[in-house]
Amino acid sequence: MPPKRGPAARKLHDSLPPKTEIPCKIYSPLVITKEIGKGGFGRIYSGKTKDTKEDVAIKVEQNGSGGLFVEFQIFRSFLSEKDLNEYKKQKRLQFLGLPHFVAWGVFTHKGTELRFVAMPLYTGSLQEYINKKSGKVLDVDECKEIVPTVCDAYDYLHSKDIVHADLKAENLMFSKPYPNRLDRLTLIDFGMCGRRSHEIIDQPDKGKAHNGTALFTSTDAHRGCAPSYRADYEILGHNLLAWLAGVQNVPWNNIITKLDQVHSLKSKIIDSKGEIQKLVGSPEAASLVYEVYQVAKKTNYKDKVDSSKIKRLVSSIKSPKKSVTTPKSKKKSSAEQESPSSSAIVIPSSPPRPITPRKTKKSASEQPEISLEAQRRAQAEEREARAKRRNRVDAIPEEEEIENRKRRSEEPEDSGESKRSKVENKPKSPAKKAKKANSLMIHRSSLLNPKNFREICKKSRFSSHKTADRGDFGRLEDKDLSAFERICGSNNVLKDDLDPYNIDFVKWYKGKSSCVLTPESSEQISALLRHCHDRKLAICPQAGNTGLVGGSVPVHDEVIISIKKLRTHYNLDQNSGILECDAGFVLQELDEKLAQDGFMMPIDLGAKGSCLIGGNIATNAGGVRLVRYGSLNANVLSLQVAIPDAQGTLLQLGAPLRKDNSDLKLQQLFIGSEGQLGLITRCAILVPPKPKSVQLAFLGTKSFADCCAVLRACKKMLGEILSSFELMDSESMRCVQENVALESVLDSKPAFNLLIETSGSNPDHDAEKMENLLSHCMDTGLATDGVMAQSGKDSELFWKIRENASLALNLDGYVYKHDVSLPLAHFYELSEVIRDRLKGSKAKRVVTFGHLGDGNSHLNVTAEQFDQEVYDRLYPFIYDWTASHNGSISAEHGIGRLKRTHHHKLVDKTKQAINSEIKKAFDPKGILSPYKMID
Numbered sequence: 001m002p003p004k005r006g007p008a009a010r011k012l013h014d015s016l017p018p019k020t021e022i023p024c025k026i027y028s029p030l031v032i033t034k035e036i037g038k039g040g041f042g043r044i045y046s047g048k049t050k051d052t053k054e055d056v057a058i059k060v061e062q063n064g065s066g067g068l069f070v071e072f073q074i075f076r077s078f079l080s081e082k083d084l085n086e087y088k089k090q091k092r093l094q095f096l097g098l099p100h101f102v103a104w105g106v107f108t109h110k111g112t113e114l115r116f117v118a119m120p121l122y123t124g125s126l127q128e129y130i131n132k133k134s135g136k137v138l139d140v141d142e143c144k145e146i147v148p149t150v151c152d153a154y155d156y157l158h159s160k161d162i163v164h165a166d167l168k169a170e171n172l173m174f175s176k177p178y179p180n181r182l183d184r185l186t187l188i189d190f191g192m193c194g195r196r197s198h199e200i201i202d203q204p205d206k207g208k209a210h211n212g213t214a215l216f217t218s219t220d221a222h223r224g225c226a227p228s229y230r231a232d233y234e235i236l237g238h239n240l241l242a243w244l245a246g247v248q249n250v251p252w253n254n255i256i257t258k259l260d261q262v263h264s265l266k267s268k269i270i271d272s273k274g275e276i277q278k279l280v281g282s283p284e285a286a287s288l289v290y291e292v293y294q295v296a297k298k299t300n301y302k303d304k305v306d307s308s309k310i311k312r313l314v315s316s317i318k319s320p321k322k323s324v325t326t327p328k329s330k331k332k333s334s335a336e337q338e339s340p341s342s343s344a345i346v347i348p349s350s351p352p353r354p355i356t357p358r359k360t361k362k363s364a365s366e367q368p369e370i371s372l373e374a375q376r377r378a379q380a381e382e383r384e385a386r387a388k389r390r391n392r393v394d395a396i397p398e399e400e401e402i403e404n405r406k407r408r409s410e411e412p413e414d415s416g417e418s419k420r421s422k423v424e425n426k427p428k429s430p431a432k433k434a435k436k437a438n439s440l441m442i443h444r445s446s447l448l449n450p451k452n453f454r455e456i457c458k459k460s461r462f463s464s465h466k467t468a469d470r471g472d473f474g475r476l477e478d479k480d481l482s483a484f485e486r487i488c489g490s491n492n493v494l495k496d497d498l499d500p501y502n503i504d505f506v507k508w509y510k511g512k513s514s515c516v517l518t519p520e521s522s523e524q525i526s527a528l529l530r531h532c533h534d535r536k537l538a539i540c541p542q543a544g545n546t547g548l549v550g551g552s553v554p555v556h557d558e559v560i561i562s563i564k565k566l567r568t569h570y571n572l573d574q575n576s577g578i579l580e581c582d583a584g585f586v587l588q589e590l591d592e593k594l595a596q597d598g599f600m601m602p603i604d605l606g607a608k609g610s611c612l613i614g615g616n617i618a619t620n621a622g623g624v625r626l627v628r629y630g631s632l633n634a635n636v637l638s639l640q641v642a643i644p645d646a647q648g649t650l651l652q653l654g655a656p657l658r659k660d661n662s663d664l665k666l667q668q669l670f671i672g673s674e675g676q677l678g679l680i681t682r683c684a685i686l687v688p689p690k691p692k693s694v695q696l697a698f699l700g701t702k703s704f705a706d707c708c709a710v711l712r713a714c715k716k717m718l719g720e721i722l723s724s725f726e727l728m729d730s731e732s733m734r735c736v737q738e739n740v741a742l743e744s745v746l747d748s749k750p751a752f753n754l755l756i757e758t759s760g761s762n763p764d765h766d767a768e769k770m771e772n773l774l775s776h777c778m779d780t781g782l783a784t785d786g787v788m789a790q791s792g793k794d795s796e797l798f799w800k801i802r803e804n805a806s807l808a809l810n811l812d813g814y815v816y817k818h819d820v821s822l823p824l825a826h827f828y829e830l831s832e833v834i835r836d837r838l839k840g841s842k843a844k845r846v847v848t849f850g851h852l853g854d855g856n857s858h859l860n861v862t863a864e865q866f867d868q869e870v871y872d873r874l875y876p877f878i879y880d881w882t883a884s885h886n887g888s889i890s891a892e893h894g895i896g897r898l899k900r901t902h903h904h905k906l907v908d909k910t911k912q913a914i915n916s917e918i919k920k921a922f923d924p925k926g927i928l929s930p931y932k933m934i935d
Contacts, residue, residue, distance in 0.1 A: 012042060013062050013112055021050065022058065022116060024103040030058055030118055046121055049102070052743065052797075055121040055176075056102050063106055063113040072117045074190040075101040078160045082796070087156055090588065090609035092505075092546070097153045097172075097186045119188070122173035126185060130169055130243065138243040140285050140319055145182040146172070146243075147236070147292070147314045151307040153187040154232050158196070158304055163227035166192035167235045168216055169243065176741075177811070194227030210259040215242070215250065219270070220301070222263035229304045233296035238266070240289045245279040270297055282320040291317070312497075468931040470556045473538040476515055483531050484517055488524040492565070493517060501560050504553045505546045505607075509897060511554030513540065520565045522640060522650055522681040528561060529679070530648030538927050539644065541675035543615025544586070546607040549896030551674045552615070555931040563614045566681055572597060578637065578656050580684045583614025600690040602629035614680045620672030622892035627853040628723035628759055629688055632671055639667040640682035643922045656684035669918065674894055675929045677922040691723075691759035693766040696795045697774055700750025700785040704828040707752050709782050711824075711852060714756060717773045721766055724757035725853030729831070732805050732849040735862075739811040740804045745797065748785040754852070755802050805849045809860050813844055816861040816874055820882045821891035824855055830881065831859055837877070842867045856891040879906060895933040903933065 015035055022030040028051035037044040042061030049056060059071070081100035088096050099119040106115050126146075130136055138146075150167065157164055164187065171189040178184035192212060209224035211217065216238040218231035225231075242250050251269065252262040269275055270293045277286035291313040299305045484493045494501075494516040502511040519525045532539055540558040554560060566584035573579075574597055581590065588608040591601045603623040605611060611621070617639070620632050629635065638654030653667035654660060670677055701707050707727060714722050728736075730751050736742050744753065756773075760766040770788060777783035789795045809815050822830060828848060835846040842863050850858040859878075863870055879889045883906045895903045904912070915934050919926065 012038060013060065013114055014110065015043060016045060016060065016109060020109070022047075022105075022107055024105050024118075028052060030056060030103060030116075032058065047118070054102070054741075056118045057121045058116055058118045060114050060116045063115045070193055071190040072104055072115065074162065074193050075117050075119065076104055078157075078162065084156070087159075089607075091152075091155075092607070092610045093152060095149070095152075095184055096156060097149045097184070098156060099186055099188055120175065122175050122186060122188070123179060124174050125170050126172040126174075126182075127169035129174070129180065129182075135246065137246045140244070140282065140288055140317065142182055143240055143243055143285075143288055144314050144317065146185060147240075147288075148311050149183050149185050150187065150236055151310055154229075154236075154305075155307050157193075158229050158232075161196045162190075163194050163196050163229060164190065164192070164232050165194055165212055165217070165221070165227060165235070167232065167239055168213060169239065196227050196229060210263070214256050214259060214262060215247070215253065219263060219266050222259065222266070225301070228301050230296045230299040230301065233292060233299075233305045233307075233310065234270070237270070237289055237293040237296060240292060241269075241276065241279065244281075244285045244289065249279055251279070270294075284317055284320045287317050288314060468555065471538065471926070471930050472536075473558075473927065473930070474536045476537065476557065476559065480531070480535060480537065481515065484515070484528065487527045487531070488517060488519045492519060492524075498560075501542060501545065501562065502553055504550050505548065509550040509553050509555075511540065511560075512557045513554045513560045514557060516560040516562060518562045518565045521568070522566070522642060525561065525563075525566075525642045525679055525681055526648035526650050528648070529642050529644040530646070532559065532927055533644045533646055533648065533925060536925050536927060538930050540929060541618070541679050543583070543612035543618065544607070544610045546611040546615070547619060547894065547896060549890075549894045549898035551619070551894055551896030551929070551932055555897065558930070561679065563612060563679065563681065566614070569682060572599065572687070573656075574599075576656075576658070577687055577689070578658075578684055579687045580656055580682070581613065582682050583612060583617070583680045585613050587611050587613055587616060594687055595690055598690055599687045602635045602686065602688055603632065613683060613685075617671055617680055617683060618673060618675050619894050622851075622854070622856070624724055624851075625759075626851070627725055628720070632685075633668060635686045636667065636671055636683055637686065638684040639670055639680055641667075641670055641678040641680050643678040644927050645922070645924055650681070651678070654684070658686075672894075674896065674933050676919055676932065676934050677928065679928075689761075691761060693758075693760045693763040694723075694795070695758045695760075695766050695770045696789040696798050697756045697770055698745050698787050698789075698798055699754040699756065699774070699777060699783045700746045700748055701752045701754065701782065702750060702784055704752060706782050707754060707828075707852060708824055710754060710756075710777055713773060713776060713782065717776065718756075718758055718769055721758040721760035721769065722756070722853070723759040724755065725851070726755040726802050726849070727852040728753040728755075728802060728805060728849040729828075729847065731845055732808075732847040732860075733801075735812055735845060735847060736801060736804050736808040739808040742801050742804055744801070745787050745794075746785045750784050754783075755798055802849070805847075806858075809845075809847060809862055812862045813864045814862065814866045816863075816870065818857070818859045818878060819891050819893045820857050820859065820878075820887055820889055821855045822857055822882065822885060822887040824852070826885040826887065827852065827855060827857055830857065830878070830885075830887075833881065834859065834861065834874070834878065837873055838870065841870050841873060843870050876902065876905070897932060900932060 016032050018032055018034055020032040022032070024030055028049045030047050031050050033046045033048065035043055036046050036057070042059060045058045045060065047056050047058050048054060079098060079101045084096055084098060084100050087093075099122075102118040102120065104115075104117045106113060108114070130138060150172075154164065166189055167187065171187060172185040173188055174180060175184065175186055204223040204225050206224050210222050211224075212221045212235075216235050218228075218234040218238075220228050220231045220234070238250075247253060252265045255261050255265075273286055273290040276289050277283060280286055280289060292310060295310050295313070296305060481493060481495070495514065498513060498516055499510075501516045502513055503509070517528055519528060529539070531537075538554075538556070538558040540552075540554040540560045542552050542560050542562045543564070545552045563584045566582040569580065569582045570585070570593070571580045572594065577599065579590070579594065579599075586609065587601060587603070587605065590613060591604075591608065594600050601613075602625060603616060603621055604625045605616070605621055605623045615621075617632055617636055622631060636654075637656055637658070637660075638652070641651050641653060643649050643651060651666075653670070654663075654665065670680060699710060701710060711725055714725060730749065730753075733744055733749075733753050737744065746753070756770075758766050758770060774783070774786045774788060778786060789798055809817075820830070831846060831848040838846060838861065843861050844864060845860075845862045847860045847862070848857055849860075850856050861870065861874065879902050882889055889902055889906065890899055907915075912934075919934050
């Protein structure tokens with residue numbers, strides 16, 4: 001839907017001076033800093049929210065002009081921060097390149113009624129980035145970084161039946177947290193957006209022909225069709241062509257006002273890979289543009305585009321070779337030169353502008369062709385370090401042990417491929433020193449590639465000990481695959497595109513499984529385990545693959561058995577509050593189904609949109625509801641499990657009863673066993689009623705002893721409604737303020753910050769309880785400052801501060817992260833001991849935050865970069881100290897591959913022997929999850 005045209009629509013309002021305050025009913029008032037641009041709709045200003053000082057961009061137009069109306073509706077209806085965050089969790093996205101809606105409204109300035117919409121302020125556009133580059137073009141690797149981010153943004157908009165219709169470099173923006181990060185661009189400008197109606201058919205209307213930005217608009221739009229999903233992806237193809245060839249070399253750039261001819265040229269070039277290559281130079285660049293064009297073209301007008309296919313195709317395109325030697329092209333005959341074929345693209349009226357290469361020291365005869373190729377290859381080399389960025393983790397949520405993978409990570413087997421890589425894949429030093437956060441992320445993703453693993457370990461001085469040798473297990477043969485297909489059907493035996501199953505959630509470990517099984521019933525799993533037992537085939541059980549310690553992916557070539565299709569049985573007994581369900585249901589899916597009947601799951605995790613309940617039980621997942629509802633040990637009543645013995649026995653352990661003392665509680669052995677004993681196929685679990693009232697408060701204290709006193713007061717005064725009790729020390733709050741630009745909600749600067757949440761059934765009663773608690777803490781001096789959330793936005797801000805602690809640390813430098821649990825008497829003592837131990841080292845901060853209510857400490861140490869002395873002072877001291885003070889080295893993340901070595905050193909030999917005997921009882925041949933927690 002384009003903005004209105006005509007003099008009335010284009011009349012600009014008088015420029016608003018700095019410090020003009022714009023009232024806002026939804027958020028805090030906005031204060032203008034300065035005018036930063038203008039367009040057909042009106043003017044753009046930079047500014048800040050008056051209360052939180054958040055930097056914002058404010059678009060303002062005369063009310064009734066129409067240009068901003070469409071954008072205003074898109075922001076208000078579809079781009080709330082909550083909706084975007086929920087979608088990110090659901091799709092397991094680390095980043096979604098769309099701006100959230102900050103504020104909107106109408107106000108009067110000097111008698112003129114104005115409409116405005118505000119969004120986050122961005123630092124610059126992709127077009128500005130391109131303009132600074134030599135040749136003003138992007139290389140293949142840069143475009144490969146951009147495409148997946150654009151696809152994710154399109155997927156969200158298309159899920160709301162919105163077509164963007166105006167992608168261009170000016171509308172892709174860099175943000176402050178990710179300067180010059182091409183895989184972190186944000187798509188803006190929704191003035192051309194249109195609603196995709198499912199009733200619309202492919203029926204052109206000449207009166208609406210050529211709508212959009214002529215250089216990039218789709219052939220559907222040229223024909224006058226209503227908005228289509230495929231049009232967005234065709235527009236992406238036109239942009240890729242312009243970015244790789246240069247806008248000046250796009251064939252229709254010289255005839256941009258002759259729209260029918262522009263349409264004709266676009267239609268031809270979409271199907272001409274050869275012509276595309278003439279423009280972009282390399283076959284790889286041509287493939288990139290051509291594949292995007294073709295996926296869009298082959299999509300039915302009414303259908304949504306398969307963005308995952310585009311991502312796969314783009315990812316498979318290799319970088320152009322770096323050899324400067326240009327192959328000699330065959331000379332055309334004079335007839336060929338003068339008489340182009342019917343498929344050739346001919347630009348009428350004006351000849352194409354030649355590509356002007358940069359001057360080089362080559363001879364004049366070589367210069368036009370070789371210098372262009374050399375330039376593109378130099379750019380590709382410059383970007384090589386970022387070629388795999390889509391696989392890296394950006395801001396790891398609150399998962400505290402991931403960084404230690406760098407020193408404990410296990411080296412892949414020395415295969416022939418890795419031997420060759422020593423010669424073929426020598427790591428290249430970056431052209432420029434990357435910013436702290438970016439260089440850290442590049443380093444993470446690089447380690448996923450076994451070819452440069454040793455060199456990077458050597459360069460960064462991380463330990464590179466070998467992976468456990470492959471055990472004496474059988475090797476997969478064709479007869480095994482045939483047996484698997486007989487058991488669960490050929491469609492449930494996967495042999496291709498297995499990376500999503502072989503690579504762990506944080507992109508750190510990569511297995512070598514060549515077969516993934518997705519059975520649909522407990523009986524099929526039983527038969528599969530029986531076969532694997534007979535053949536002694538090692539197995540890697542897998543649920544949602546959202547774990548953080550490498551426990552859900554194979555170490556070598558284990559057969560992966562995924563439980564994701566076990567999702568038939570679901571039964572809620574509303575009288576007892578007991579849910580019986582298959583293990584393959586997604587946690588969030590269960591939560592939503594239960595909400596319809598007024599219940600909820602007892603656990604809540606950041607990965608709830610992807611993790612499966614069977615995996616949650618196998619890892620004994622904790623989450624933020626543990627204080628109120630307890631761990632899974634307390635809520636799981638019974639399990640059905642399949643064990644890998646000679647019969648593939650299906651065991652029913654426990655019963656869906658609150659009381660049952662008729663047998664040993666063997667189901668408890670499987671909760672937190674990490675798939676070492678058997679595969680969980682079904683469960684019975686207690687589900688509590690959904691709370692009708694949630695209250696939050698933020699308190700400041702002067703000592704850790706006061707924090708413990710406040711916790712005791714909460715237990716006494718809030719009782720059963722206390723659901724969360726979170727701690728942040730002053731250093732973690734300072735880190736959030738400096739690196740994420742979030743200010744504390746407290747006026748003072750206390751030594752410790754406490755976030756307290758209650759979940760109950762009576763809003764007035766619960767609010768009164770919380771107010772009484774705050775009064776008690778202030779009157780007795782336990783708290784030096786405090787504030788209670790008065791609205792949903794207040795609550796969101798409180799949690800945002802706490803949840804951004806991990807991100808703030810990632811932006812602070814190299815982070816040594818930990819996830820330990822301790823008795824409260826020693827909870828902060830560990831931080832003080834580590835702070836004292838690191839005096840005089842290159843450690844930058846020692847920070848503690850975590851779940852004080854259940855004794856879970858996330859102690860973090862930051863440094864400008866990895867430092868061996870800091871490492872040596874920390875390890876194994878921190879784990880030995882934790883164990884000696886009756887703590888656990890893994891509070892909620894598990895052991896997996898990450899902590900296996902330390903776990904074996906700290907666990908008593910007698911306990912290890914007992915664990916091994918228990919495993920043998922269920923898994924006689926040791927084929928389940930070898931090389932991990934239990935030997």
